[in-house]
Amino acid sequence: MIAALVTGFAANPWMRAALRYGAIVLAVLxxxxxxxxxxxxxxxxxxxxxxxxxxxxxxxRMLEAAARRPRDRDELVDRLRDGEF
Numbered sequence: 001m002i003a004a005l006v007t008g009f010a011a012n013p014w015m016r017a018a019l020r021y022g023a024i025v026l027a028v029l030x031x032x033x034x035x036x037x038x039x040x041x042x043x044x045x046x047x048x049x050x051x052x053x054x055x056x057x058x059x060x061r062m063l064e065a066a067a068r069r070p071r072d073r074d075e076l077v078d079r080l081r082d083g084e085f
Contacts, residue, residue: 070076
């Protein structure tokens with residue numbers, strides 16, 4: 001049954017043209033879907049990179065603040081007296 005249908009499609013020139021155009025349309029559709037998935041993946045990667053950059057910036061500012069902190073109570077008192085804190 002299926003073999004007869006395939007043979008009938010191959011024998012008719014109109015059907016061969018329709019199958020050829022159908023294959024082209026299917027290939028273009030699959031290509032467009034592939035591009036869309038690639039774009040979505042690139043967007044997720046860019047979002048993850050932006051989040052990582054924000055996190056690194058916050059951590060860097062925390063480390064800089066920790067480096068400027070008073071080392072002991074005497075230094076804290078000196079800073080408070082001088083109004084630098």
